[in-house]
Amino acid sequence: MSEQGAVCYTFEAAVEMAIQMEEEGFRHYLAAIRKVKHKGAREILKEAALDELEHKHSLEQALLEGEMEGAGALDRQISTMNLGYVLAKKELSPNSDTREALAYAIHLEKGSMDFYKRMSQGCAGAPMAGIFEKMLADEAKHLQQLEDLYEEHFMTEN
Template sequence: MSTQGAVCYTFEAAVEMAVKMEDNGFRNYLRAMAKVKDRQAKMILKDAALDELEHKHQLEKALVEGALEGEESMNRPVPTMNLDYVLKAKELRADADAREALAYAIHLEKEAVEFYRKMAAGCTGAPMGSIFEKIGNDETRHLKDLEDLYEKYFMTEN
C-alpha cells in the first residue's frame, strides 16, 4: 500500500472517503424516493440509488483486495453535456415528475464528480491523486448515462 504523505491519504483512507461519498449519494436518493409520489420519478431515483450501491460495493471490494477493479477503464473521463448548468438545482417535492427526478440525479452526480476532482487536485503528485481522478472519471460515466436519459426523453430537439 502507499504511505501517507503530508498532503494526501493512504489508499485505504482515500477509498473510505469515496465509500462515504457514495453512501451519502445513496442516502440522498433514498430520502428523495420516500418523498416523491410519481411512479416514474421513483423508478429513476431507485435506479440511481442502486448505481450508488454498486459503486460503493466496488469501492469496498477495493478495500479488501487493495486495488481498484477495472482501473484501466477509469483512465479518462467521459465527456458530458454539462446539463447541470442548464437544469435548475432544487430539492424534490412530493409532486416531482420524472424530469425533475432526473435533474435532481444529474446534480447529485455532478457533485460527486466535483468532489473527486477537488480531491484529486488536492493530492496532485501524491499516490492517491490518481485514485481520486480515476474514481471521478468513473462518476462521469454515471453522469453521462443520466444526461443521455434526460436528452432522450426531455430535450426539445428529440
C-alpha cells in the same frame, strides 16, 4: 458531499472518505424515493441509488484488497453536456415528476464528479489516484446517461 481541498490522504483515509460520499449519495436518493410518488421518477432515483451502492461496494472491496480492480484503466475522459449548470437545483416534493427527478440526479452525480476530481488532483502521482480517476470516469458515465435521458425526453430540437 463534503468539500475537500487539493490534498491527498492515506490510501485508507481517502477510500473511507469516498465510501462515506457514496453512502451519503445513496441516502439522498433513498430519501427522494420515499418522498416522490411519481412512478417514473421513483424508477430513475432507484437506478441512481443502485449505482451508488455499486460504487460503495467497489470502494469497500478496494479497502479490503488495498487496490481497486481497473484503477488507472481510464482510456479517455467522458464528456457531458453540463446540464447541472443549466437545470435548477431544488429539493424534490411528493409531486415531483420524471423531469425533476432527472435534474435532481444530475446534480447529485455532478457533486460526486466534483469530489472525485478534487481527490484525483490532490492525489496525482500517488497510488490511489487511479482509484479516484476510475470513480470519476464511472460518475461521468452515469452523468452522461442521465443527461442523455433528459435530452431524449425533455429537450426539443428547433
